[in-house]
Amino acid sequence: MKFCFVFLLVFFSFLGFAQTNFTSQQGKDLYDNYCQTCHGEDMVNPGTVSYDLRKFPKDGKARFIDSVSNGKNGMPSWKSAIALEDMERIWLYVLTQGK
Numbered sequence: 001m002k003f004c005f006v007f008l009l010v011f012f013s014f015l016g017f018a019q020t021n022f023t024s025q026q027g028k029d030l031y032d033n034y035c036q037t038c039h040g041e042d043m044v045n046p047g048t049v050s051y052d053l054r055k056f057p058k059d060g061k062a063r064f065i066d067s068v069s070n071g072k073n074g075m076p077s078w079k080s081a082i083a084l085e086d087m088e089r090i091w092l093y094v095l096t097q098g099k
């Protein structure tokens, strides 16, 4: 019985990861903390000064990680504040385009 419970727990937490919903929600939380002030609630912003992240190319993950790590013009570098795996979570959130 105990084994069964542990198995189910592992199984469902694995499912949670596989579904990406789980991590894009974590990405949203991180986004709300670090990015929202400039990029807007739910990624909605005028797209004038800060980049409209809903338009970020979906195949641009490497560019995303690079720009976020090292900063770009008006955007600060996040390397020392945000772990790489958390940037990956934010990337999953960006892929949802806030929907």
Ligand code: HEC
Residues within 6 Å of the ligand: 031, 034, 035, 036, 037, 038, 039, 049, 050, 051, 056, 063, 064, 067, 068, 072, 073, 074, 075, 076, 078, 082, 090
């Ligand atoms: C202090 C305001 C500010 C904050 C906070 C901020 N950004 Fe930005 N971001 C900008 C500005 C301004 C630009 C436009 C830079 C340019 O291209 O001139 C930008 C551009 C970007 C781009 C496009 C880079 C490219 O390759 O064109 C990405 C991706 C991005 N931000 C992601 C993020 C993420 C993720 C966070 C949170 C970890 C974040 N930003 C937090 C101001 C900010």
